[in-house]
Every structure is written in structure tokens, then in C-alpha cells.
Amino acid sequence: MKKLTELHQIIQQVSQAESLESALQAIVAGVRNTLHTDACSVYLSDQAHSHYVLMASEGLNAQGAGKLHLRHSTGLVGWVAERQEAVNVRNAPAHPRYCQLQGTDEEAYHGFLGVPIIHRQQLLGVLVAQQCAQNRFKKSEQAFLSTLATQLAGSIALSLSQNALQGSTQVQSNSPSQYEGGAGAPGIAMGTGVLVFSTLDLDQVPDRTAEDSEAEVAALQAAVDGVAADFELLAERLEPGLSAEDRALFRAYALIARSQELFDATVHRIRQGNWAPGALRESILEHVRLFEAMDDPYLRERAHDIRDIGHRLLARLLPSDASCETDYPPHTILIGENLSPVDLAAVPTERLAGVVSGHGSSLSHLAILARSMGVPAIMGITGDVELGKLDGTRLIVDGYQGRLYLNPGESLQKDCRRVQRQEKKLSQELQSLRDLPAETLDGVRLPLYTNAGLLSDLSHSLSRGSEGIGLYRTEFPFMVRDSFPTEDEQYLLYRQVLEAFHPRPVTLRTLDIGGDKALTYFPVQEANPYLGWRGIRISLDNPDIFLTQIRAMLKANAGLGNLRLLLPMISRVEDLDEAIVLINGACHELQNQQDHIVLPPLGVMIEVPAAVYQAEELARRVEFLCIGTNDLTQYLLAVDRNNERVARWFDALHPAVIRALIQVTDAARLHGKPVCVCGEAAGDPAVALLLLGLGVESLSLSSGDLPRIKWVIRSFSRQQGQELLRLALAQEQATSIRAMLLQALNAAGLGALVHPGNDIPVA
Structure with a gap:
């Protein structure tokens, strides 16, 4: 139980770290203290140069951190990576795969325990513990180190992506500027990321006693009328570019916003004493849970539509918390955790180049509308990249493979433009x-x-x-x-x-x-x-x-x-x-x-x-x-x-x-x-x-x-x-x-x- 508590403490420290370097330092310090070992180190893989970089250490010469390299096929670290499983050696210097990393003063250590750090079948690096005594590490210690490496792999991958976004070149991981999601709408787009966000959080709306139930009902009715009118206006604004059936999607949203069942359920909760935002929260979430529980992926995606309508109703009820106006530059790549068709429609069509949504699938209305508009889209982008960091970043969206490229170089941009020309010819x-x-x-x-x-x-x-x-x-x-x-x-x-x-x-x-x-x-x-x-x-x-x-x-x-x-x-x-x-x-x-x-x-x-x-x-x-x-x-x-x-x-x-x-x-x-x-x-x-x-x-x-x-x-x-x-x-x-x-x-x-x-x- 003590080791489990210490494991959680290390994970918590890593999650609160402000940088990759501080996260790795928290790992090696935590492992050294928990296992009472003489040294602990983290090596990260640099695929671009085919070597491992000593990124953090407690017990080795700290001056080598970030500078000392070990080729992929070299040493016990390389052996751990090749096997992709733990290596526990009694006397490391006597092992045929041993290779001393110059400048680290590691010749004093004999006992060696290394475990791979793997995330989504991708080797990120190796976590190593060492001791002066000529003894193998205990099985419980090996299990602890392996568990820690598994638990922290996702956090390290996320830190690596943030490192890449900030332009750090100290470690070039397997694909620091490329991320995988789901294919939403086909096409290749290049442009600047624009993050869509809202300070409103439906799940966090509190319950409050309604001082005037009739006033709350009136506010709800006004919100419903306003949101429904917004949807109708969007349908009219998009008339030149979309068919009548596509525009009908927004009118369907207006009908859902005006749903008598939704309105009556919310009014019922208001009459029971809750204020309008709290009552609306419960009514919307009731419908959301219904759709989220469905097996059919097409119908399950409708939960997002309901939640988005709820957010927009809430924004009308709480206007002071509404999101600020968004500026859309030419070649906008629209980004958001849960983008909706309304977010897509809000961008001037001549400025919209691509879409990246943190959640959703090819069956969501967002993806359906993007395909109709001919806008490349990636859905359900993995959690290895923090979407907020993409705002203002130069991006390439590959809607065929669900692949996102960050800060592409001139050569990659040239390839993108070539593919776009081929794509246009193929479409014809x-x-x-x-x-x-x-x-x-x-x-x-x-x-x-x-x-x-x-x-x-x-x-x-x-x-x-x-x-x-x-x-x-x-x-x-x-x-x-x-x-x-x-x-x-x-x-x-x-x-x-x-x-x-x-x-x-x-x-x-x-x-x-x-x-x-x-x-x-x-x-x-x-x-x-x-x-x-x-x-x-x-x-x-x-x-x-x-x-x-x-x-x-x-x-x-x-x-x-x-x-x-x-x-x-x-x-x-x-x-x-x-x-x-x-x-x-x-x-x-x-x-x-x-x-x-x-x-x-x-x-x-x-x-x-x-x-x-x-x-x-x-x-x-x-x-x-x-x-x-x-x-x-x-x-x-x-x-x-x-x-x-x-x-x-x-x-x-x-x-x-x-x-x-x-x-x-x-x-x-x-x-x-x-x-x-x-x-x-x-x-x-x-x-x-x-x-x-x-x-x-x-x-x-x-x-x-x-x-x-x-x-x-x-x-x-x-x-x-x-x-x-x-x-x-x-x-x-x-x-x-x-x-x-x-x-x-x-x-x-x-x-x-x-x-x-x-x-x-x-x-």
C-alpha cells in the first residue's frame, strides 16, 4: 500500500509539472526516493538522429542531461528498447551489451533495471534504476518501475507534443509534429489554427432557488426564441452555398431548441424551485445521457447536437458569460474540443479551410456538413496534443487519413500544395x-x-x-x-x-x-x-x-x-x-x-x-x-x-x-x-x-x-x-x-x- 501511495504521488507531481524537463525530473527523484536506489535516469528516443538522449537523472552526472546521446542499438538501454520489456541485470559492466555513457560517472553502478516507456505501441524512451551493489532488483521493484512507466507514458507523450509546439529541438520524438485522429471529411487543407471555446460549462451550472418562477420561465422562453432565431438566420446566410436539405439541418436545430418536451421538462423543474439555468442543465443532460448510451454510432453522435443546443440556450440565459467574438483569418483551420455545425457555419465560407475537432466521428453532423461543404475535417483527435496550444499555429489537415501536421516546413507545404492540385483534378x-x-x-x-x-x-x-x-x-x-x-x-x-x-x-x-x-x-x-x-x-x-x-x-x-x-x-x-x-x-x-x-x-x-x-x-x-x-x-x-x-x-x-x-x-x-x-x-x-x-x-x-x-x-x-x-x-x-x-x-x-x-x- 505504501508503494501504491508513492506511485500516485509521483503521477500527481508529473501531472502538475510545467515543462517536460520538470516532469522528467519529478519522475527520477520520485523513483530514487521510493526504491531507495543509488541512481535513476530517463532516456528519450530521438528518432530523427537514431539515438537516445539522457534527459534527466538523479545519481548520474546531472550536467549531461539533454546533451549525452546513446545510439539506438547501443548498451543496455538499447537492449531494453529492442526487447520492449524490462531488463534486470546483476552486474551491468560485465554484461556483453554494456556500454558506458561517457561523462556520467556511471561506472560505479552494477545493478541495472531498465523498463520501456511505450505509448500507443510507440517507444518513447527507457526508464532506468541503478545501484552500486551487485544485485538484481527485486521483482516488486521491477513491477513498480514497469507500472510507473505505463502510467506515465501518456503524460510524457503529451509533454513531448507541447515541447514540439513550443519549438524545442532538444528531443525529436518519433513524430513530434504529426498527430492522428479520425477521418471526418476528405481533403487536404493548410492554414492557421483558430480555437473555438466557451467559458460556459453546462455540467458546472449550479442549482439555485428561483426567486420568481414566472420570471425564470419568461427568461427561458426568451432564450428559446433567440436561439431558434439564430439557427434560422444561419440557414438563410448559408443559402447560396448549401442545398435546401443541408440548410434544413439548422432549422431542425431550431425545432429541437423549441421542443415542447424540452421546454415543459425545464418549466417543471423551475416550478419545483430551481432557477432556469439549473433546470435547463438537468433537462439537457437527461437527453444527452439518453443518446450517449446508444450503440448505434450515428445516433450516439446526436448527443453532441443536444449538448451544443443546451450551451447556446445557456449563453442566452447567462449573457455576461458568453464567449468573446472570434476573429477568423484567411485559411482558418477551426479547432475545438466539441465543435458543432453552428461553429462551422459561423466562419465566413471564403475563410474556412479545415476543421479539427477533439471529439466526434465521421457520423457527426459536423463531419456530414464539412463533407457537404467540401471542407477537410479531422474528428476525435487523440489526447496526445493539447488543442489549446494549436491556436495560431500553422497546420496541415489531412482529412483522408485523419492526420494533423504542426508547423510544417517549406518542403512539406510544397507537397501539400501539389496534393491539392492533384485532388482538384481527381474531383473533376x-x-x-x-x-x-x-x-x-x-x-x-x-x-x-x-x-x-x-x-x-x-x-x-x-x-x-x-x-x-x-x-x-x-x-x-x-x-x-x-x-x-x-x-x-x-x-x-x-x-x-x-x-x-x-x-x-x-x-x-x-x-x-x-x-x-x-x-x-x-x-x-x-x-x-x-x-x-x-x-x-x-x-x-x-x-x-x-x-x-x-x-x-x-x-x-x-x-x-x-x-x-x-x-x-x-x-x-x-x-x-x-x-x-x-x-x-x-x-x-x-x-x-x-x-x-x-x-x-x-x-x-x-x-x-x-x-x-x-x-x-x-x-x-x-x-x-x-x-x-x-x-x-x-x-x-x-x-x-x-x-x-x-x-x-x-x-x-x-x-x-x-x-x-x-x-x-x-x-x-x-x-x-x-x-x-x-x-x-x-x-x-x-x-x-x-x-x-x-x-x-x-x-x-x-x-x-x-x-x-x-x-x-x-x-x-x-x-x-x-x-x-x-x-x-x-x-x-x-x-x-x-x-x-x-x-x-x-x-x-x-x-x-x-x-x-x-x-x-x-x-
């Missing part, structure tokens, strides 16, 4: 494919559909040449109400979607809510929502909800005939059989009441391993199969792709995933049923080559990815795809498979489709 070439079919060199048609979840998504799909909607999520209208939408309300929505794409096919997925997507009016609490009451399970347990939706869909399809029904989360044939009985019953009932009601093609989502192994039985019962690569990959590999710590293990080219896809397509082919692949994998050019070889009949992907995938399809034959699939099956690693597919794309002259940003060398 892709646009020319819009009205051409997605047809292979040997004449095989592979229709490209798009995924959608909002009416505003439809215009993007049509403008990119979509041949239909392969997956329309129907959950969102259920999330923005205080009760289940009526049959008529659902009918109007589905009719709009079907009419917009008629005669192209539209696949409506039935309601996919559950323990992880609990509605305010239908709460569900579960210990493990990922494996819980969701999808078809909740629909079958509540047939009234299911039948209401089915009837609305069937009536919306009357006279159009382009509807396809899709059932989510199918894991056993009993559920499918029961759903078919309900759907047939609803159809027959409506046919007795009105004309033009037909039973649409029915499909099932293959998104859990159980469905893969029963694909043949499922295919026998339905008209098509739809493989949801996002969830299927997640379940097969036991990887939460939204968890930054394990996201790199999420790969649709994993051999297990490929074999699962083969099993599904083989089962469908046996019964003559088509297979559609939806999910992000369908928009990956490398994966698309394998899907072509698998013989899938259609792909459903993001509208932004559609032109690139169309070019891939038109540049290869199905026979070539089959040969690449054969080669992939001979590989044992996803990295090898991807390298082979990228080589095939490059050989076909399509290397720029994968990542034009690859042309920018690593800084």
Missing part, C-alpha cells in the same frame, strides 16, 4: 462519372446505393448518382419526440423518402431501438446493452409498435412499389418466422381496406455471428440479405470501434471477417438470393475489390464515398476481383491483405483514390 474526374453506371470491365453491373438517416441525406445521395437507398435508419424520428410517432406521422416521412427516390429502390430498416437506445418515454436499463433487448427482439415483444411501423411503410409504398423491408439484429430463425407472420398479416389487412398495397421484398441484416452460421436458413425465407459490416466486424473481432484504445484492431479485412462474408454469399447464392453489403467497409476501395470478387450484387455506402467506389468498379473485372480474393485467402494478416489490395489499386492507376494524403511525406 470523379464528377464526370456521376451519370455512368457502376459496371465492371467485363460488363457486370454492381448497383451503388447509399445509407441515410435523415431527409437531408437524400439530396447528397442523388447528387452523387446514387441508384437507391440501401439502408434508411428509421430510428431518428422516434428520438426527437416525447411519444411514439403515430402511424400517420410515420407514413408522411416514409412517403417522402420513397417519392424522392422513385423508381429507385429504398430499403427501410425497421425500428432498431433497445436497451442501448432507450427512449425517454420507453426507458430500458440493462447491464450489457450491446447484447441486450434491441432490434427485432424489442419489436417482437411489442407487436403494436412493430405493426404500426409496418402499416405506415406499406401505405407509403402504395402506388410506388420501390420499398424494400429490412429487419435488424436477426440472430435466430424463430424471430424471422414470427416477424414474417406479422408483416403478412398487416399486408393482408391493408389490402382489404385500400388498393395498391403490395408485399415488398423482405431482407434481414447479417450483423451477428449467429446469422452468419444460419445464413442458408435465413436466405431460404427472405428475398435478400444485407451484411452490416460495422456490427459484424465488431462482434466477430470483439472490438468496440468507438473505443480509441482498441479501434486499431477493428478491420474489415481481417481474415475471419472475409471468411464470414464468403459463408454468407455462398449461402445466398445457393438459394438464388442477392446480397447487399452496407457499412463503412463498402466505401473502402480496398474492401470493394474483395466484395467484387465475392459476387455481391450491390453496395450501400456513404454518398461521399460513392464516386470513388464507382471508379474502382469501372476499373476492374469481376474475374480480377475473384483472383484478388483468392490471394487474400492465402494471407494470414489483415495488414498483408490490405497491402496487396492497395498494390492492385496503384497498378490500375487508382492510388489517389485510396488516400491522396499519402503523397505527403511524414514530417
Whole structure:
């Protein structure tokens, strides 16, 4: 317990350090005192010069700190780095790998214990303890040093990044001027960082007794009216540059701000005695928690939208705490912890070059809007860089790879401008494919559909040449109400979607809510929502909800005939059989009441391993199969792709995933049923080559990815795809498979489709 306390004390001292040097000095002093050893030192890796730098020491000659170098392959420090595990030696000078670092007076030390400092699979340096006695360090001491190195790796990485931002060249770590995030919107941008921040913090708003409840309600109403009006004005200001559907996003924000449910819940809390800001905090956070608990990444991103609207309402209620006016220079790179579409829209379009958001994903409205505006964006930038330090910094944003470059040199800037010219030419070439079919060199048609979840998504799909909607999520209208939408309300929505794409096919997925997507009016609490009451399970347990939706869909399809029904989360044939009985019953009932009601093609989502192994039985019962690569990959590999710590293990080219896809397509082919692949994998050019070889009949992907995938399809034959699939099956690693597919794309002259940003060398 004593060592645990001392461990926490060292970590706390490091976290409070004002510089890299002081942080490292706190480490060596703390270790020396805790282990009662004669010396402790920290060596950091300088990749640029292939050596280690002695950065801090207690016990060695301190004058050498920051000056003494040891080549990477040299000495016991180098051996620790090579092994990437602890080295515990009784008599260091007698060891064959021993190399005395001149000028440190370390010849007096015999016992040597070194542990690697590793952050995100990147070796940052080595932490060393030494003693005069010819003894190995105790196992407990080795465990302590290893634990400390692991705990402090993130702090050291952050200090290194801050060191790079401040221009220090004492240590050049593996990539001090390059940081990784998530790809939000494609493109390459270069400009100056502008930090968007607010002194308002919704979570920190206190509870206070309302002296005049009616005055608080009136203030709330004024705030709602003001914020809603702001959103309406933004939509009007953006009219020249965005479609009506894109501008509708801001009007949707206005509707949320005016939400009667939100207003009534806040007024109720005011009537109970809380002042308006405190009441608003509780109402907003209640909605935020609801969305954050959802498994569906698209819907989970809506939590940020709700929170942002709450901040803007709060700014109206507390005007004295409002953020100051922001100055946007030419070529602004907008930066923020939680940027919203409103932050993006506030920048004059002619000055906005790129976006860097600390949180969010490619499914956030910020990323969707950035793609629509053609603005490169990076989402979920890692915690290794402090965003506040980027304000005023020269930056390059690589939206293809989610890569951020700091203070690029002239050579890197020249490369960036070259890639931008290539990008412009590529965009023109892709646009020319819009009205051409997605047809292979040997004449095989592979229709490209798009995924959608909002009416505003439809215009993007049509403008990119979509041949239909392969997956329309129907959950969102259920999330923005205080009760289940009526049959008529659902009918109007589905009719709009079907009419917009008629005669192209539209696949409506039935309601996919559950323990992880609990509605305010239908709460569900579960210990493990990922494996819980969701999808078809909740629909079958509540047939009234299911039948209401089915009837609305069937009536919306009357006279159009382009509807396809899709059932989510199918894991056993009993559920499918029961759903078919309900759907047939609803159809027959409506046919007795009105004309033009037909039973649409029915499909099932293959998104859990159980469905893969029963694909043949499922295919026998339905008209098509739809493989949801996002969830299927997640379940097969036991990887939460939204968890930054394990996201790199999420790969649709994993051999297990490929074999699962083969099993599904083989089962469908046996019964003559088509297979559609939806999910992000369908928009990956490398994966698309394998899907072509698998013989899938259609792909459903993001509208932004559609032109690139169309070019891939038109540049290869199905026979070539089959040969690449054969080669992939001979590989044992996803990295090898991807390298082979990228080589095939490059050989076909399509290397720029994968990542034009690859042309920018690593800084």
C-alpha cells in the first residue's frame, strides 16, 4: 500500500509539472526516493538522429542531461528498447551489451533495471534504476518501475507534443509534429489554427432557488426564441452555398431548441424551485445521457447536437458569460474540443479551410456538413496534443487519413500544395462519372446505393448518382419526440423518402431501438446493452409498435412499389418466422381496406455471428440479405470501434471477417438470393475489390464515398476481383491483405483514390 501511495504521488507531481524537463525530473527523484536506489535516469528516443538522449537523472552526472546521446542499438538501454520489456541485470559492466555513457560517472553502478516507456505501441524512451551493489532488483521493484512507466507514458507523450509546439529541438520524438485522429471529411487543407471555446460549462451550472418562477420561465422562453432565431438566420446566410436539405439541418436545430418536451421538462423543474439555468442543465443532460448510451454510432453522435443546443440556450440565459467574438483569418483551420455545425457555419465560407475537432466521428453532423461543404475535417483527435496550444499555429489537415501536421516546413507545404492540385483534378474526374453506371470491365453491373438517416441525406445521395437507398435508419424520428410517432406521422416521412427516390429502390430498416437506445418515454436499463433487448427482439415483444411501423411503410409504398423491408439484429430463425407472420398479416389487412398495397421484398441484416452460421436458413425465407459490416466486424473481432484504445484492431479485412462474408454469399447464392453489403467497409476501395470478387450484387455506402467506389468498379473485372480474393485467402494478416489490395489499386492507376494524403511525406 505504501508503494501504491508513492506511485500516485509521483503521477500527481508529473501531472502538475510545467515543462517536460520538470516532469522528467519529478519522475527520477520520485523513483530514487521510493526504491531507495543509488541512481535513476530517463532516456528519450530521438528518432530523427537514431539515438537516445539522457534527459534527466538523479545519481548520474546531472550536467549531461539533454546533451549525452546513446545510439539506438547501443548498451543496455538499447537492449531494453529492442526487447520492449524490462531488463534486470546483476552486474551491468560485465554484461556483453554494456556500454558506458561517457561523462556520467556511471561506472560505479552494477545493478541495472531498465523498463520501456511505450505509448500507443510507440517507444518513447527507457526508464532506468541503478545501484552500486551487485544485485538484481527485486521483482516488486521491477513491477513498480514497469507500472510507473505505463502510467506515465501518456503524460510524457503529451509533454513531448507541447515541447514540439513550443519549438524545442532538444528531443525529436518519433513524430513530434504529426498527430492522428479520425477521418471526418476528405481533403487536404493548410492554414492557421483558430480555437473555438466557451467559458460556459453546462455540467458546472449550479442549482439555485428561483426567486420568481414566472420570471425564470419568461427568461427561458426568451432564450428559446433567440436561439431558434439564430439557427434560422444561419440557414438563410448559408443559402447560396448549401442545398435546401443541408440548410434544413439548422432549422431542425431550431425545432429541437423549441421542443415542447424540452421546454415543459425545464418549466417543471423551475416550478419545483430551481432557477432556469439549473433546470435547463438537468433537462439537457437527461437527453444527452439518453443518446450517449446508444450503440448505434450515428445516433450516439446526436448527443453532441443536444449538448451544443443546451450551451447556446445557456449563453442566452447567462449573457455576461458568453464567449468573446472570434476573429477568423484567411485559411482558418477551426479547432475545438466539441465543435458543432453552428461553429462551422459561423466562419465566413471564403475563410474556412479545415476543421479539427477533439471529439466526434465521421457520423457527426459536423463531419456530414464539412463533407457537404467540401471542407477537410479531422474528428476525435487523440489526447496526445493539447488543442489549446494549436491556436495560431500553422497546420496541415489531412482529412483522408485523419492526420494533423504542426508547423510544417517549406518542403512539406510544397507537397501539400501539389496534393491539392492533384485532388482538384481527381474531383473533376470523379464528377464526370456521376451519370455512368457502376459496371465492371467485363460488363457486370454492381448497383451503388447509399445509407441515410435523415431527409437531408437524400439530396447528397442523388447528387452523387446514387441508384437507391440501401439502408434508411428509421430510428431518428422516434428520438426527437416525447411519444411514439403515430402511424400517420410515420407514413408522411416514409412517403417522402420513397417519392424522392422513385423508381429507385429504398430499403427501410425497421425500428432498431433497445436497451442501448432507450427512449425517454420507453426507458430500458440493462447491464450489457450491446447484447441486450434491441432490434427485432424489442419489436417482437411489442407487436403494436412493430405493426404500426409496418402499416405506415406499406401505405407509403402504395402506388410506388420501390420499398424494400429490412429487419435488424436477426440472430435466430424463430424471430424471422414470427416477424414474417406479422408483416403478412398487416399486408393482408391493408389490402382489404385500400388498393395498391403490395408485399415488398423482405431482407434481414447479417450483423451477428449467429446469422452468419444460419445464413442458408435465413436466405431460404427472405428475398435478400444485407451484411452490416460495422456490427459484424465488431462482434466477430470483439472490438468496440468507438473505443480509441482498441479501434486499431477493428478491420474489415481481417481474415475471419472475409471468411464470414464468403459463408454468407455462398449461402445466398445457393438459394438464388442477392446480397447487399452496407457499412463503412463498402466505401473502402480496398474492401470493394474483395466484395467484387465475392459476387455481391450491390453496395450501400456513404454518398461521399460513392464516386470513388464507382471508379474502382469501372476499373476492374469481376474475374480480377475473384483472383484478388483468392490471394487474400492465402494471407494470414489483415495488414498483408490490405497491402496487396492497395498494390492492385496503384497498378490500375487508382492510388489517389485510396488516400491522396499519402503523397505527403511524414514530417
